Amino acid sequence: MTSVFLYVPNIIGYIRLALIFSSCFFYSTNAVVFISLYLAQSILDGLDGALARKLKQTSAFGAWFDVVIDNLGRGMLWCRLFKWGYFIAAMEWLVFVCTHSLGAQWKTTKVQAPWIVSKVMEKNFKTPLGTFTILGLFVLPLWLYAHYTGVLGKTLRVPISVQYAGIAFLSTGRAFAFAVESHFVYSHILYLTRDEDK
Structure with a gap:
């Protein structure tokens, strides 16, 4: 049986995390690259849930992990946008x-x-x-x-x-x-x- 950590939706989650962290390097230097990386992880966010249902790979960890990634991405952006973010x-x-x-x-x-x-x-x-x-x-x-x-x-x-x-x-x-x-x-x-x- 495949470990929950290796479920396809969770692997997509790891890729999303990598895209979010990579985008940080371009926040102040290249807005187009930052937006491209950030949008890519957002698109993957829409894909992982659909794949989880299709592949019958839904899990409590996956549901938790998805929200953690969402909050990390948005939180990073809000904190960099405004002092009160x-x-x-x-x-x-x-x-x-x-x-x-x-x-x-x-x-x-x-x-x-x-x-x-x-x-x-x-x-x-x-x-x-x-x-x-x-x-x-x-x-x-x-x-x-x-x-x-x-x-x-x-x-x-x-x-x-x-x-x-x-x-x-x-x-x-x-x-x-x-x-x-x-x-x-x-x-x-x-x-x-x-x-x-x-």
Whole structure:
């Protein structure tokens, strides 16, 4: 039997990690190369889950590892973009701890959630609102990087109005993600203090 560490989706995860770490060397020197490497690992992120299901190689480790890689990549980008970026990175890691304490099925847990959180998470984020939220979560930091480095304007010749519209659109999606994140942190705090209030 193949070790879980050698499952194809997890091997893709190792490649994603290598791409993220490689991209760091180009963050300040070559924005196009940085974006290319970062996008490559993002594309692989979409592939590993599909392969895990197709090859019947899903695992608790794989689900955990995938989120770890996501958080490392986005956290690195947020921290390099802004001095306060570590607040966003810290929030994402805090949510990771809170949600994974619920087990592998945290996305479908029946925790009482506010209406907006339920709508965002409906059908495992596979609704227009869920997709919008995921776009804000994953694409906003890369869009901001491409905006600030001039890749959007100088290289891709995206009009400045479209750049700012993209920032507004993706920031709104990220705000929905923050609502979901806040709910899970709050729910976890309530879970941890449930016996204290009795």
